[in-house]
Amino acid sequence: MSDSITLQIENSVATITLNRPKVFNSFNREMAFAMQDALDRCREDDVRAVMITGEGKAFCAGQDIQEITDPDLNPGFKAILDDHYNPIVLKIRNLEKPVLAAVNGVAAGAGANIAICCDVVIATESAAFIQAFSKIGLIPDSAGTFFLPRLIGFGKASATMMLADKISAAEAEQMGMIYKSVPDADFFATAKKTAQKLAALPTVALANTKKALNQSFYNTVEEQLALESKLQIESASTEDYAEGVASFMEKRKPEFKGK
Numbered sequence: 058m059s060d061s062i063t064l065q066i067e068n069s070v071a072t073i074t075l076n077r078p079k080v081f082n083s084f085n086r087e088m089a090f091a092m093q094d095a096l097d098r099c100r101e102d103d104v105r106a107v108m109i110t111g112e113g114k115a116f117c118a119g120q121d122i123q124e125i126t127d128p129d130l131n132p133g134f135k136a137i138l139d140d141h142y143n144p145i146v147l148k149i150r151n152l153e154k155p156v157l158a159a160v161n162g163v164a165a166g167a168g169a170n171i172a173i174c175c176d177v178v179i180a181t182e183s184a185a186f187i188q189a190f191s192k193i194g195l196i197p198d199s200a201g202t203f204f205l206p207r208l209i210g211f212g213k214a215s216a217t218m219m220l221a222d223k224i225s226a227a228e229a230e231q232m233g234m235i236y237k238s239v240p241d242a243d244f245f246a247t248a249k250k251t252a253q254k255l256a257a258l259p260t261v262a263l264a265n266t267k268k269a270l271n272q273s274f275y276n277t278v279e280e281q282l283a284l285e286s287k288l289q290i291e292s293a294s295t296e297d298y299a300e301g302v303a304s305f306m307e308k309r310k311p312e313f314k315g316k
Contacts, residue, residue, distance in 0.1 A: 059087050059088065059091045060076060061075075061076055061077050061085070061087055061088035061091050062074070062075065062076055062088060062091035062092050062094075062095050063076050063112075064095045064098060066103060066104060068253060068256065069103065069104060069105040069106065069256040069257075069315070070104070070105070070106050070107070070108060070249075070252045070253055070255075070256045071095075071098070071099045071104040071106070071107045071108070072107075072108045072109075072110065072252075073092070073095045073096070073099075073107065073108070073109045073110075074109075074110055074111065074112050075088070075092075075109070075110070075111045075112060075116070075117050076112045077112075077121075078111075078112045078113025078114070078115070079113075080118070080121055080123075081113070081114070081115035081117070081118035081162075081163065082111040082112065082113070082115050082116065082117045082118060082168070083117065083118040083119055083120060083121040083122070083168075084117070084119065084120055084121060084141060084142075084167065084168075085121040085124045085130075086124065086130075086132055086136075086137075086140075086141065088121075089137075089140070089141035089142070089145065090140075090141075092145055093144055093145060093148060096145070096148040096149065096152060097148070099152060099154060100152065100153070100154075102315075104154060105154060105255075105256040105257075105260045105315045106154055106155050106156075106157065106252050106253075106255035106256035107152065107154055107155070107156045107157065107252075108156075108157045108158075108159050108248060108249070108252040109156065109157070109158050109159065109171075109172075109175065110158075110159040110160075110161050110248065111160075111161050111162060113162070114161075114162045114163075115161075115162040115163045115164075115168075116158075116160045116161055116162050116163060116164040116168055116172060116184065117164055117165070117167070117168025117169075117171065117172070118163065118165045118166065118168055119165050119166025119167040119168045119169070119189065120137065120166060120167055122193075125137070138198055138199075142167050142171070142198060142199040143199070143200075145171060145199075146170075146171065146174050146199055146200045149171070149174055149175060150174060150267075150271055151271075153260075153264035153267070153268075154260065154263070154264065155176045155177065155255040155258075155263050155267070156175045156176050156177075157175060157176065157177045157178075157179065157248065157251060157252050157255060158171070158172040158173075158175035158177070158178045158179070159179055159180075159244070159245070159248035159252075160172050160178060160179065160180035160181065160184045160186075160226070160235070161180075161181055161184065161244065161245075162181070162183070162184050163184060163185050163186075163187065164180075164184065164185070164186050164187070165186075165187040165189045166187070166188070166189045166190060166197075166199075167198060167199040169186045169187060169188060169189075169201070170188075170197065170198070170199035170200055170201035170204065170205070171199055172186070172235075173186075173201070173204050173205060173208060173234060173235070174199070174200055174204050176267060177236050177251065177255070178234075178235035178236050178237075179235070179236060179237050179238075179239055179244075179247060179248050179251060180226035180229065180230075180235055180237075180238050180239070181226060181238070181239055181240075181241045181244035182225075182226050182227060182238050182239065182240050182241055182244075183226070183241050184225075184226045184238070185223050185224060185225055185226065186223075186224045186226075186229050186234065186235075187221060187222070187223050187224070188201060188205070188217050188218040188221055188222070189221050190218070190221070191218065191219055191220070191221045192221050197218050201218070202214075202218070203274075205217070205218070205234070207274070208232075208233055208234050209232045209233055209234050213232060225238075226238035257313060258313060259292075259295065259297035259298070259300075259301065259313045259315070260297070260313070260315035260316075261291070261292060261295045261297060261315070261316070262292045262295070262297065262298070265288040265289075265291060265292050268284075268288060269281070269284055269285060269288055272284055295316060296314060296316040297311075297313045297314065297315065297316060300312060300313060300314070301313070
């Protein structure tokens with residue numbers, strides 16, 4: 058893993074930090090592959106929740122424009138999408154752990170769309186989300202055209218993308234783009250507390266919830282009901298389910314182990 062991404066694991070929470078603050082944590086090829094490596098590491102058993110955040114003032118400004126304007130560095134848009142961003146989005150969505158985006162500053166372009174594809178998004182009040190693609194003659198990528206209409210509605214998403222509006226964290230929360238905006242002074246404490254809460258919950262049940270939500274984008278109601286039945290039976294066979302029932306009957310706090 059390169060210095061452009063840091064990974065810290067503590068109390069079953071893996072914190073992935075985008076670490077190119079001088080360029081607002083924009084992605085280049087090296088950073089994209091390092092991000093994928095970090096997400097792969099989070100599949101291991103000692104991780105029960107993941108938090109993605111940024112170093113410095115920004116969460117992520119999207120693609121490093123210097124890379125794509127340098128003929129010696131530019132890998133081309135097909136490689137940028139097929140090798141960089143698309144795998145990152147799929148790894149987040151297919152990871153059988155909850156992923157929290159802790160948006161500490163501006164999230165623009167691919168940075169905004171990587172954030173909103175996460176399971177839970179918390180942003181500091183001073184953060185902003187910008188679908189910046191139209192400003193340079195591009196279309197939203199990194200699954201933005203998939204997730205944003207489902208989060209805020211077709212018309213709002215269309216206008217936001219075409220006009221490249223700057224959406225404050227408070228506005229993003231109000232329109233349903235993110236879970237919560239938090240005062241700057243409380244942001245990191247709240248984000249860490251939320252990540253720790255996710256890590257303490259029944260991991261298999263959360264993974265199965267994620268699987269069901271992923272499939273809900275495509276399934277008929279009949280198919281979704283069948284999937285819910287399958288995943289519920291699987292969840293009910295876990296140690297955490299037994300612990301949840303026992304703790305409820307004994308009127309105590311459950312101690313889930315992620316098994």
